[in-house]
Amino acid sequence: MSDRPQPGRLVWETSPQDGRLAAEGDWTLAGFEALRREAAGVAAAEVATLDVSRIGALDTAGAALLVDLVGAERLPALIEAGPPLAPARRALLDTVIQAENQVQRAAPAAARRPGAEMLGRIGWAAEQMWRHAVDQCGFIGLTLERFVRGLVRPRSWRITATVAQIEQVGLDAVPIIALLTFLVGAVVAFLGATVLQEFGAAIYTVNLVGFAFLREFAVLLTAILMAGRTASAFTAQIGSMKANEEIDALRALGLNPIDMLVLPRVLAMMVSLPILTFMSMLTGIAGGMLVCAWSLEIPPSLFLSTLHESLGVRHFYVGMAKAPILAFVIAVIGCLEGFKVSGSAQSVGEHTTSSVVQSIFMVILIDALAALFCMEMGW
Numbered sequence: 001m002s003d004r005p006q007p008g009r010l011v012w013e014t015s016p017q018d019g020r021l022a023a024e025g026d027w028t029l030a031g032f033e034a035l036r037r038e039a040a041g042v043a044a045a046e047v048a049t050l051d052v053s054r055i056g057a058l059d060t061a062g063a064a065l066l067v068d069l070v071g072a073e074r075l076p077a078l079i080e081a082g083p084p085l086a087p088a089r090r091a092l093l094d095t096v097i098q099a100e101n102q103v104q105r106a107a108p109a110a111a112r113r114p115g116a117e118m119l120g121r122i123g124w125a126a127e128q129m130w131r132h133a134v135d136q137c138g139f140i141g142l143t144l145e146r147f148v149r150g151l152v153r154p155r156s157w158r159i160t161a162t163v164a165q166i167e168q169v170g171l172d173a174v175p176i177i178a179l180l181t182f183l184v185g186a187v188v189a190f191l192g193a194t195v196l197q198e199f200g201a202a203i204y205t206v207n208l209v210g211f212a213f214l215r216e217f218a219v220l221l222t223a224i225l226m227a228g229r230t231a232s233a234f235t236a237q238i239g240s241m242k243a244n245e246e247i248d249a250l251r252a253l254g255l256n257p258i259d260m261l262v263l264p265r266v267l268a269m270m271v272s273l274p275i276l277t278f279m280s281m282l283t284g285i286a287g288g289m290l291v292c293a294w295s296l297e298i299p300p301s302l303f304l305s306t307l308h309e310s311l312g313v314r315h316f317y318v319g320m321a322k323a324p325i326l327a328f329v330i331a332v333i334g335c336l337e338g339f340k341v342s343g344s345a346q347s348v349g350e351h352t353t354s355s356v357v358q359s360i361f362m363v364i365l366i367d368a369l370a371a372l373f374c375m376e377m378g379w
Helices: 029-040 060-070 075-081 087-105 114-152 159-169 171-199 202-243 246-252 257-295 300-310 313-339 345-377
Strands: 009-012 020-027 049-051 055-058
Touching (some): 009 029, 020 029, 020 060, 029 060, 049 060, 049 075, 055 060, 055 087, 060 075, 060 087, 075 087, 114 313, 159 171, 159 257, 171 202, 171 257, 202 246, 202 257, 202 300, 202 345, 257 300
Parallel strands (some): 020 049, 020 055
Antiparallel strands (some): 009 020
């Protein structure tokens, strides 16, 4: 036999009606297009027997074409019924047949209906919320455990780091929080004046401003601002350290990352947020007092005396009692998301966004639950 390449072809041994087909020549990639066009003119149902012993050269492209010609299900039986093949050639055909069967079994699933897709996404979101809740509870427990250990060993406290965090968390946030709460107090007073003047009850604008800021607005606005400003900073700082493997270095030195990174931030937040909340109460009431003096001609002395007579000190206690709780939750969420960073800049950005969203959500949720509890208790 000549060693020169022989073009591959399909030959009917008698006539197509008898169904006896033979494959001859080289079935390789070089002549694939010509063989594919010839095979396209043969119907698989017409092939009763297939003789592949006359094939010269055979590669995976030619073997795949034979599989496509008669189908992966029928080709093994046709090979068995024909003349025997060399073991290497039979192994090649069996490998291609097996791969074709795997591809057919891995056919793409049918498109899901919109209703099922929506329910699936709701279920996935619920599962993610549950995982976040479990992670937060575990991290809160770990933080409290290290805090109790610190109470037993006061020398382990990182006073310098805590004071530095108080400066960044609390002192640097004073201008923006004071300005915002002052403006919101003015807006509340404007709304109260607009509505209550129609009923001849403009003096009750003082009650509205005082009640709103002592119980709700001061702590809520401050906590939301701290969630956006400080929780994101905590996540970015710890996340960058995680990406740079600095936290692994701390563990290698025998230092606990919770003691070094989390506790100073949590303590700084719990010290700063109540102080900022008290300042927000003062600036919010000052904004309302300014509007009352300008729009309703209520002098500051009358404003303060009315505020003193109509509002009890319990409203102040209710507002201040929520501040440490919200501070702890915000700080824990910000630090936890920082530890979840996987090591890339994109992961830092994603977890920073997640910490802000979760912190604001938890702030509003806790404030709403506290408001319902106080209402039921008559506080």
